[in-house]
Amino acid sequence: MEDRRKQIIDAGLAILAEEGLQGFTQPRIAARTGLRQSHLTYYYPTRTDLLVAVARAATEIQAANAQAMAQRIVTREDAADVIACGTARHENTRVLLALCEAAEQEPDVRALFNTLADGSIGLLMALLSKLGLKPIPAHADILHALFIGLSVTHLATGRTNGEARSKAALDAVFTLFAQKRAPRGK
Amino acid sequence: MEDRRKQIIDAGLAILAEEGLQGFTQPRIAARTGLRQSHLTYYYPTRTDLLVAVARAATEIQAANAQAMAQRIVTREDAADVIACGTARHENTRVLLALCEAAEQEPDVRALFNTLADGSIGLLMALLSKLGLKPIPAHADILHALFIGLSVTHLATGRTNGEARSKAALDAVFTLFAQKRAPRGK
DNA sequence: GTCTATAGATAGATAGAC
DNA sequence: GTCTATCTATCTATAGAC
Numbered sequence: 001m002e003d004r005r006k007q008i009i010d011a012g013l014a015i016l017a018e019e020g021l022q023g024f025t026q027p028r029i030a031a032r033t034g035l036r037q038s039h040l041t042y043y044y045p046t047r048t049d050l051l052v053a054v055a056r057a058a059t060e061i062q063a064a065n066a067q068a069m070a071q072r073i074v075t076r077e078d079a080a081d082v083i084a085c086g087t088a089r090h091e092n093t094r095v096l097l098a099l100c101e102a103a104e105q106e107p108d109v110r111a112l113f114n115t116l117a118d119g120s121i122g123l124l125m126a127l128l129s130k131l132g133l134k135p136i137p138a139h140a141d142i143l144h145a146l147f148i149g150l151s152v153t154h155l156a157t158g159r160t161n162g163e164a165r166s167k168a169a170l171d172a173v174f175t176l177f178a179q180k181r182a183p184r185g186k
Numbered sequence: 187m188e189d190r191r192k193q194i195i196d197a198g199l200a201i202l203a204e205e206g207l208q209g210f211t212q213p214r215i216a217a218r219t220g221l222r223q224s225h226l227t228y229y230y231p232t233r234t235d236l237l238v239a240v241a242r243a244a245t246e247i248q249a250a251n252a253q254a255m256a257q258r259i260v261t262r263e264d265a266a267d268v269i270a271c272g273t274a275r276h277e278n279t280r281v282l283l284a285l286c287e288a289a290e291q292e293p294d295v296r297a298l299f300n301t302l303a304d305g306s307i308g309l310l311m312a313l314l315s316k317l318g319l320k321p322i323p324a325h326a327d328i329l330h331a332l333f334i335g336l337s338v339t340h341l342a343t344g345r346t347n348g349e350a351r352s353k354a355a356l357d358a359v360f361t362l363f364a365q366k367r368a369p370r371g372k
Numbered sequence: 373g374t375c376t377a378t379a380g381a382t383a384g385a386t387a388g389a390c
Numbered sequence: 391g392t393c394t395a396t397c398t399a400t401c402t403a404t405a406g407a408c
Contacts, residue, residue, distance in 0.1 A: 100342040114343050138358035145335030156286040172324035176362035
């Protein structure tokens with residue numbers, strides 16, 4: 001049944017979101033699906049097979065999230081708010097980190113990660129245009145790296161004011177981007 | 187012998203740098219030290235004990251690296267170069283990622299990570315001053331997050347031009363920081 | 373105090389039953 | 391095609407030898 005595969009992938013996604021790549025084991029994913037580990041290997045013979053399949057689903061979700069975020073932004077004031085909110089989604093950050101680690105070991109996952117990164121940067125370029133800012137590639141790279149860096153820092157430090165600090169940093173960046181076009185005094 | 191402990195910690199650091207937290211197991215660290223796993227547990231009874239000890243050493247090294255980087259930067263032109271070079275040190279990035287993951291699970295590691303982050307941001311504030319830029323906290327946060335984001339992206343994507351892209355992004359940021367003070371037309 | 377043998381738990385993969 | 395019993399490898403922890 002094709003439905004089984006979806007159940008397994010969903011369980012794998014949940015594990016990544018809750019525990020990261022550390023918790024990504026066949027027994028745990030099988031248990032969450034209500035299957036035996038030896039049954040799981042029928043659908044995905046090796047751990048790598050399963051990991052690549054889950055990574056594919058994960059990158060699709062991450063791309064959809066990025067798209068949704070971009071659509072929620074309409075003004076320059078929105079931007080920092082919406083993106084800072086994104087950096088506070090720890091489940092999302094754990095998946096992102098898991099993808100990074102897996103990308104280093106699995107070429108297939110690396111390819112998926114690259115596609116995701118390129119797509120995200122493309123979205124950011126479009127966003128800069130939408131906000132009336134020059135769509136400079138380096139600026140899109142800045143926003144992309146900033147999103148990852150702020151998300152990871154927030155997750156690792158466990159700061160209670162993590163989102164506020166993310167927002168302050170993003171606000172400062174968008175202010176700088178805007179100043180370049182229209183340098184009005186203070 | 188106190189020397190044994192140092193050997194063990196060094197082996198743990200090497201594992202983190204080469205394989206990340208995934209490879210951080212007692213048998214592998216013991217093998218690298220030339221010890222038996224059951225002997226390793228004499229010095230560090232549990233895996234967590236060992237992890238915290240290695241994390242402590244790792245954060246000290248990361249802090250020293252940051253300090254060394256800051257000292258190498260004297261002009262605004264140096265900054266992007268030196269920092270971009272730092273983002274290309276994958277062994278360093280793997281340790282950083284391992285610390286992030288461990289920080290979420292171990293409160294002691296989280297405390298170490300926070301100290302490291304605060305110290306790094308302090309160094310960045312001093313750097314901004316040194317370069318004749320206003321030392322704004324949000325700007326230091328931007329550089330900190332950017333370093334992490336660019337490092338991780340470079341590691342995960344495996345881009346051949348990763349360092350160049352890091353440099354381009356950092357150059358753009360420092361240009362923006364400088365423009366704020368002295369907005370000269372193009 | 374230093375080190376080892378061994379046990380207990382968990383992960384991954386395979387052959388084969390239905 | 392669907393599912394399970396089982397084997398091997400690996401990891402962590404403990405009791406105890408020297």
